[in-house]
Amino acid sequence: MPSLKEVRARISSINSTQQITKAMKMVAAAKLRRAQDNITQLRPYAQKLSQMLSTVSAGADTASESPYHQIRTIDRVLLIVITSDRGLCGAFNTNVVKGALTLISEKYAAQARSGNVHIMAIGKKGGEAMQRRGFKVDTSHMDVFGALNFGNVRLAAEAAMESFVSGQYDVVEIVYNEFRNAAMQIVRAEQMLPIVAAEAPKGATAAVNYIFEPSEEEIVTELIPKTLKIQLYKAVLDSNASEHGARMTAMDKATENAGELLKQLRLVYNRTRQAAITTEILEIVGGAEALANG
Template structure:
């Protein structure tokens, strides 16, 4: 059984850890509120912009085929965008995204990877460290993007992928990220960023199709909307991941704080038992000493 000093030191150490995890939970909760507000504000705008774009481009096959971002090609050259956090201590948040990335490469793009035609755009320091350790081709470093996350700082990353697709460097661009559902739930997603999927119009959607008035022209509006819509979708994925990160960290730190509390209770019980055992031994030694003195007289 451990002595009293060792148990007391362990209790003090766990209490210090509990204070740290509690503080980290409060910081994550504060950041989560701001991140949640940002993603909830941009979702309706991004969804509506995408809806308008699909409505405008639907039913016009010639115009759709002329859109550079909608060109369907044989997938020989692939760019994967994987979004993680800059820091750890957020449970399985990063591991889940990186596991999906590895699984995607093995199951879908193993041929391209072996041929040297697979590139990675990591967003977040954990993603950058992961892909570099495993020798993937990194096209750029956006590991510090979350230090100043705005549309203006995220747009260049989207433009890099978009320009690469239009120039023919990539035949397909996919993005892997965690979508924010609530504090306790993040949904891992893998979406095709480019090429743009052909508009699939349901029967009800066809009945409710909006008849727009275009000025100066339909083609000009589409050409302006597509790049903006793609950048907004990319930015929305980054905001989703950012909110998910804070939610995952808040949950992880809350669990760590609770676990520390349980451990402190167990150690306190061990301390009391050890102390009681020490007192009992002292009493027995005193009694034994008294009996020895009595016997010697």
């Protein structure tokens, strides 16, 4: 049985840890509200932009001729893996890394064996994890979350787009956590490039002949790059909200576990103290009897 001093030291240590986890939960909750507002406001715009691109692509010959639509034999692959810069958020980062590895093993196993699967890391944890597994990782856009804004994400998107158009990569995919709520994040893998035309739903009417103003070429040239940048920005905002939700949930659970552990330690402390008092009483009584009999 541990001594009273040891139990008191453990209780003090767990009390301090519980205060830290409780503070981290409150900070994560405050950040989550802002991050949730950001992704909630962007999603309708991103979805509408994607719908517009699909609609224009269906009725425009210029879209199919865009360099972003070119479907080539897949020899070289770029995965944009979006994680966080910090830990203490449960399985948030682990799930994204597992999702990326699953995608590689299921779709790009041959390219991986040839060393032609490269990673663009957004967030330090994913970049470090993929480096440990032997992948070549582009870390030039790893610190996006240090100053999260569209300008920084746009640079990462433009780098991926340029590498695809130049033929450096034949396909670009994004792996990230989609935000549902504070307790639920779903790992998604979305193909960013080449752009695949959406299939028309069953029973849909024939494509409409649109009148373009300004020209069809100008609209498509402007719309496609903007849609791709917004697609990546939405994934980063999804991941940011998911991170804060996962951290808030993890710290809440850690605070509860610390409380349960404190209850058990206080019970052990009381039992140990009671046993020590009982032992002292027995020693006093024994000493008194010995003196009386002496």
